[in-house]
Structures are given as C-alpha cells and as structure tokens.
Amino acid sequence: MSAFLSADYWNQRYINNAAQWDLGRVSPPLKAYFDQLTDKDIPILIPGAGNSYEAIYLLDHGFTNISVIDIAPAVIQPLQEKFKNQSAIRFIQTDFFDWEGKYDLIVEQTFFCAxxxxxxxxxxxxxxxxxxxxxxxxxxLFNRQFEGGPPFGGDKNAYQVLFKKYFQIDIMAPCFNSVPPRAGTELFFKMSRKK
Structure with missing residues (x-):
C-alpha cells in the first residue's frame, strides 16, 4: 500500500495540522451544489472526508443518510464521539478501497488529490x-500541478481521459465561486455512471 494511503501517514498529518488544503468550512462550490438538491433522503458517501465540513453542512441542512469514511483515526474518532446520537450520519474509519455499498451521491472533496x-x-x-x-x-478537482505531494494535481484533459471509461461527464468546468486562494485552480464536476 502506498505510504500516502496508510492510516499512520494521514493520522500524523492531521495530528500535526499538516493538511494544508483544509478550508475550515464547507467549500463554496459544494455548498452551492448541495443547496439545489431536493431529495434529502438519498444515500450520500463522502470518502476521505477529513474534518467533514461538507458532511456536517449536509446534516445541518436536513439530509438523513450520510456516510463518511476516512482512514485516519485522528479525525474519525472525535467525529464519531461528537455525532454518536445522530442517526442521519455515520463516521467510519476504513480504507476507501475496502469499502462496499451503493450510493446515490458520492462527494469528492480533496480525496482524489490526496x-x-x-x-x-x-x-x-x-x-x-x-x-x-x-x-x-x-x-x-484541482486544475493545477503541485510540487511533490500530496496534494497531487492534474488538469481537465487528463481527468476526462481518466474518467471516461466508467463515467458520462455531465459537467466539468472551472469554478466561479472558489475560495480566493483557489480561484482559477478548481474544476467543479458532476458525472453519471455509464450504463
């Protein structure tokens, strides 16, 4: 397993506050997307969710079936304790590649780049x-390159080639409402699984 996927690697990043892409709040493009969703009972998965601002935003706005997975106990355990009496959300410490289930919405927020x-x-x-x-x-998705990593970057053309085997890309476009430090460097995307 890649060191970048090990629980110990990510645990230490969070313990040492070295997750520099953590915004401290829900990302504005995702907030705008969530705000237009009407079915609040759909099963939602957020993998590699870190501090889970998006998941907590969904919970606070009435969504009832949210699953969050992350490999790092340093982030998952406090969230499990904090939300232990909330049946609408669950926090699971696991490796994404070992997870099973079916979801109507999967949210990508800095997991791919990690x-x-x-x-x-x-x-x-x-x-x-x-x-x-x-x-x-x-x-x-980040629409830029990084030195070293994580985070790891990429570009729209490479992403389109990568996803087209399994997905119909409904939209992949530059964000107009990124936080200022990310302005011009993010793509918002929505994809459907190919039949």
Whole structure:
C-alpha cells in the first residue's frame, strides 16, 4: 500500500495540522451544489472526508443518510464521539478501497488529490462500483500541478481521459465561486455512471 494511503501517514498529518488544503468550512462550490438538491433522503458517501465540513453542512441542512469514511483515526474518532446520537450520519474509519455499498451521491472533496496518482484508475473503478445505477459523482478537482505531494494535481484533459471509461461527464468546468486562494485552480464536476 502506498505510504500516502496508510492510516499512520494521514493520522500524523492531521495530528500535526499538516493538511494544508483544509478550508475550515464547507467549500463554496459544494455548498452551492448541495443547496439545489431536493431529495434529502438519498444515500450520500463522502470518502476521505477529513474534518467533514461538507458532511456536517449536509446534516445541518436536513439530509438523513450520510456516510463518511476516512482512514485516519485522528479525525474519525472525535467525529464519531461528537455525532454518536445522530442517526442521519455515520463516521467510519476504513480504507476507501475496502469499502462496499451503493450510493446515490458520492462527494469528492480533496480525496482524489490526496491519493498516489498511480491509484487513480483504481479510484475511478471503485467510485463506479459504489454508485447506484442512477447515482452521481460530484465535487471538485484541482486544475493545477503541485510540487511533490500530496496534494497531487492534474488538469481537465487528463481527468476526462481518466474518467471516461466508467463515467458520462455531465459537467466539468472551472469554478466561479472558489475560495480566493483557489480561484482559477478548481474544476467543479458532476458525472453519471455509464450504463
């Protein structure tokens, strides 16, 4: 397993506050997307969710079936304790690639950029396997390169090639409402699993 996927690696990143992409709040493009969703009972998965601002936003806005997975106990255990009496949300410490289930919406928010790029094809296949027949994969991808990593970057053309085997890309476009430090460097996307 890549060191970038190990529980110990990510645990230490969170313990040492070294997750520099953590915004401290829900990402504005995802907030705007969530705000237009009407069915609040759909099963939602947020993998590699870290401090889970998006999940908590969904919970606070009446969504009833939210699953959050992350490999790092340093983030999952406090959230499990904090939300232990909330039946609408569950926090699971596990490796994304070992997870099973079916979801109508999977949210991508800085998980893709955190995994070793060698695992991107495996990521795409796994995402497709977790989506229900009419499910959507939606979220944000960095449209830029980084030195070293994680985070690991990429560009729109490479993403389109990567996802097209399993997904119909409904939208992949530059964000107009990114936080200022990310302005011009994020793509919002929404995809459907190919039939």
């Amino acid at each position: 995994i070793n790029p060698d695992l991107r094809e495996k990521y795409v296949a796994k995402m497709a396997s977790l989506l229900s027949a009419n499910g959507k994969l939606a979220g944000l």
